[in-house]
Amino acid sequence: SDELTQPPSVSVSPGQTASITCSRDKLGDKFASWYQQKPGQSPVLVIYQDNKRPSGIPERFSGSNSGNTATLTISGTQAMDEADYYCQAWDSSAYVFGTGTKVTVL
Amino acid sequence: EVQLVESGGGLVQPGGSLRLSCAASGFNFSKFWMHWVRQAPGKSLVWVSRIYSDGSTSATAGSAKGRFTISRDNTKNVLYLEMNSLRAEDTAVYYCATGGCGGDCLESWGQGTLVTVAS
Numbered sequence: 509s510d511e512l513t514q515p516p517s518v519s520v521s522p523g524q525t526a527s528i529t530c531s532r533d534k535l536g537d538k539f540a541s542w543y544q545q546k547p548g549q550s551p552v553l554v555i556y557q558d559n560k561r562p563s564g565i566p567e568r569f570s571g572s573n574s575g576n577t578a579t580l581t582i583s584g585t586q587a588m589d590e591a592d593y594y595c596q597a598w599d600s601s602a603y604v605f606g607t608g609t610k611v612t613v614l
Numbered sequence: 615e616v617q618l619v620e621s622g623g624g625l626v627q628p629g630g631s632l633r634l635s636c637a638a639s640g641f642n643f644s645k646f647w648m649h650w651v652r653q654a655p656g657k658s659l660v661w662v663s664r665i666y667s668d669g670s671t672s673a674t675a676g677s678a679k680g681r682f683t684i685s686r687d688n689t690k691n692v693l694y695l696e697m698n699s700l701r702a703e704d705t706a707v708y709y710c711a712t713g714g715c716g717g718d719c720l721e722s723w724g725q726g727t728l729v730t731v732a733s
Binding site for chain 2: 539543597608
């Protein structure tokens with residue numbers, strides 16, 4: 509399966525909005541999920557089926573997926589949101605992860 | 615509360631074998647697809663393998679196909695990954711995870727176990 513491309517890093521000021529993109533041809537035809545991974549910890553699912561939040565995930569996390577790009581948006585970013593974020597899609601019986609984006613809260 | 619505890623990692627020589635285990639608790643294990651995902655140091659996540667809830671069907675990523683075998687024991691609530699012909703590039707933290715979201719996502723993750731392939 510083709511790779512999912514993400515920007516290596518995104519910087520955001522506390523309280524501002526961070527947007528992380530995930531790109532691949534016709535990604536909008538698939539469901540996209542997003543995972544947060546803090547240093548030394550396991551990944552945590554934060555968005556699934558493009559825009560749904562699992563129980564316990566704050567409302568400031570939202571998602572969209574259309575065309576060739578899925579986007580994770582963190583509104584009112586907090587210091588605790590500093591982490592690596594990975595997108596993921598299911599395609600032809602294989603699960604593909606994105607290249608990862610490090611979000612830094614300055 | 616979902617708990618997934620991996621074990622079995624360690625140092626192994628190139629060409630060697632290792633069996634990883636993932637002990638599951640806090641949920642109805644026999645109803646869930648299960649996955650293995652790995653992460654090399656400083657790298658992204660890479661899906662390795664998935665098995666259906668009843669163990670009838672599995673799928674494995676190309677890089678591991680023919681060398682790695684996923685299996686499960688629903689009577690013991692344990693997921694396994696048998697790894698053979700290990701290579702240096704298999705060095706990674708291996709996570710087990712539950713399938714979810716109608717099959718599209720990986721819902722809950724274990725803490726991982728480190729596999730190092732080196733001489």
